[in-house]
Amino acid sequence: MADAPSPDSQITLVNNRLFLLDDVKSSLNPQQAFTAFKHNEFTQNSQNKVSFGFTQNTIWAVLPVENSADVPLPSVIKIDNAWLDNIDLYFFAADELINRVSIGDNVPLTERLRKERMPSVAHEFPNGTSHVLFRFNSQDPMTIPIYLGSEMAMASTFAKNAYFYGALYGGLLILLIYNLALYFYLRELRYLLYPIYLLAFTAFNFTYTGHGFWLVWSGSVTMQQWLMPGLMFCYLFSAVMFTLGFLNTRTFLPVLHGYRHRIYVSLIVIAGLIFLSGNRSFIIMIQLVMLTILSVWMLMIGCLAYKNKDPLAKFFIPAVIMGAGGATISSFATWGIIPYSHWAFRGIEVGMLLEMSLLSISLGFNFKLTQEARISAESNALHDPLTNLYNRRAFSQLVHPSWELGKRNNNPMSIMLMDLDWFKRINDQFGHAVGDKVLEGVAKEIKSRIRDSDIPLRWGGEEFLIFLPNTNSVQAKQLAEDLRAKIENIKIDNIGNVTMSIGVVSATPDQIDLEQLVNLADEALYSAKEQGRNTVIVMTYSKPTANERSCL
Numbered sequence: 001m002a003d004a005p006s007p008d009s010q011i012t013l014v015n016n017r018l019f020l021l022d023d024v025k026s027s028l029n030p031q032q033a034f035t036a037f038k039h040n041e042f043t044q045n046s047q048n049k050v051s052f053g054f055t056q057n058t059i060w061a062v063l064p065v066e067n068s069a070d071v072p073l074p075s076v077i078k079i080d081n082a083w084l085d086n087i088d089l090y091f092f093a094a095d096e097l098i099n100r101v102s103i104g105d106n107v108p109l110t111e112r113l114r115k116e117r118m119p120s121v122a123h124e125f126p127n128g129t130s131h132v133l134f135r136f137n138s139q140d141p142m143t144i145p146i147y148l149g150s151e152m153a154m155a156s157t158f159a160k161n162a163y164f165y166g167a168l169y170g171g172l173l174i175l176l177i178y179n180l181a182l183y184f185y186l187r188e189l190r191y192l193l194y195p196i197y198l199l200a201f202t203a204f205n206f207t208y209t210g211h212g213f214w215l216v217w218s219g220s221v222t223m224q225q226w227l228m229p230g231l232m233f234c235y236l237f238s239a240v241m242f243t244l245g246f247l248n249t250r251t252f253l254p255v256l257h258g259y260r261h262r263i264y265v266s267l268i269v270i271a272g273l274i275f276l277s278g279n280r281s282f283i284i285m286i287q288l289v290m291l292t293i294l295s296v297w298m299l300m301i302g303c304l305a306y307k308n309k310d311p312l313a314k315f316f317i318p319a320v321i322m323g324a325g326g327a328t329i330s331s332f333a334t335w336g337i338i339p340y341s342h343w344a345f346r347g348i349e350v351g352m353l354l355e356m357s358l359l360s361i362s363l364g365f366n367f368k369l370t371q372e373a374r375i376s377a378e379s380n381a382l383h384d385p386l387t388n389l390y391n392r393r394a395f396s397q398l399v400h401p402s403w404e405l406g407k408r409n410n411n412p413m414s415i416m417l418m419d420l421d422w423f424k425r426i427n428d429q430f431g432h433a434v435g436d437k438v439l440e441g442v443a444k445e446i447k448s449r450i451r452d453s454d455i456p457l458r459w460g461g462e463e464f465l466i467f468l469p470n471t472n473s474v475q476a477k478q479l480a481e482d483l484r485a486k487i488e489n490i491k492i493d494n495i496g497n498v499t500m501s502i503g504v505v506s507a508t509p510d511q512i513d514l515e516q517l518v519n520l521a522d523e524a525l526y527s528a529k530e531q532g533r534n535t536v537i538v539m540t541y542s543k544p545t546a547n548e549r550s551c552l
């Protein structure tokens, strides 16, 4: 027997005080059920059972309440489950029926006396022993946590719950907006699949926790009863889509990835068929089984991804373990496999918040990987892989801006164009690999001798160009001579001496444009080859007179 709550008492779960009767044929009326209770045909719920799984039977429960005070004690009875179809309460005082209230989903919230998220009834227990007879009947999983408490204690629990859901939905909303913004910025599918998955879960949760009925569709019983299985399917479906798109299944499971559209269609067909049955109990049961299989499947795909070195797998696996772990705890509590507790019932919400946070972190990590790959691709596009000098493509990106900048103070700029002598012979005599080694050695030498502001490029096969900002012809010639002498003395394997010819030109940006300067360097190099190779030829630009341009 439960004591009628005093105004300052806490709310208590009173299931262990209940007497239960499983009405298999749902044939009793309330008076008959109460008479059966009086004839000891009910059994005491000493095991504190809360969940009865899927049952079409009517569950009758009697809660005896004792009020030893002289005055009636106002109390609230709350059933902490927002999805049951029929919840009818019959209040007996001195074995006389004095009141009856229906608070199941079959009664629109707008028609209930107490418009709260979880079904509840206020009642004043008179002095002596009262009995509350409950009648439960639903197509949904039969979980009936019954709480008794004062109005004040109920309000305080309500506030705590509101904080919990405020934090949960707030967290999920931030993750949603953040990843949607990333999607619009990056246009990568996995950034869209994540918000869809998250939204599907949130909508499903919003429905089965009673928030939707309480805040949005209070007058629609149909929506309250059918949105839950419908959104459960959306959640299940989006989880499959997310798994196939989030992980790199295209690479390590190409066949499955290729069949993904058929998988989606099959899931929709299966859903269509089970929804056609019109039996909500059946639909929810099948989907709960599918959700359990889905968790195992997601974990298996995650492990395969890990084996195939998918960088996101190390986030995906713990995320799924947390989400699936939480969901399993909740569904076990719903089926009555593990004892009911407030937190076991909320396992799915805590698990999903952790899962979604971890997945969001992984998308941030993926963003970093993508950026690094892009930077590296951009850098590769500008570099020659053999010598690691800039390639010819980099000329316009790097040299042009430097040249344009130089126009401001009109300082002299120089270009050195270098070409290895008789390089074909080296290739022919020693092989291409040795030729490559020579090119690498020369590039290394160039890099070690120039300033940070100079820009060295591999101009072609065995041709190199160095752009020297703020360098006049004297300084450029000095560097060219140094390089020529240094290269001449390099010994590479048994090749002996390698020499190079160098053409040098200098000018200020107001005198000439960059392309002309390069052409002049080419002419200088040609002269160096003409004059017997292993030579530096310097050309200085002078303004053309009349129609003619002269090079000294």
Ligand SMILES: Nc1nc2c(ncn2[C@@H]2O[C@H](COP(=O)(O)OP(=O)(O)OP(=O)(O)O)[C@@H](O)[C@H]2O)c(=O)[nH]1
Pocket: 386, 419, 420, 421, 422, 423, 424, 425, 427, 431, 432, 433, 434, 435, 436, 439, 460, 461, 462, 529, 533
């Ligand atoms: N090993 C190697 N050889 C290259 C590469 N790029 C170009 N070559 C070779 O460089 C040689 C250039 O030969 P040529 O243009 O005839 O010039 P050369 O033999 O150096 O003679 P001169 O320039 O007149 O002194 C060719 O044999 C090309 O195959 C490369 O990346 N690696």
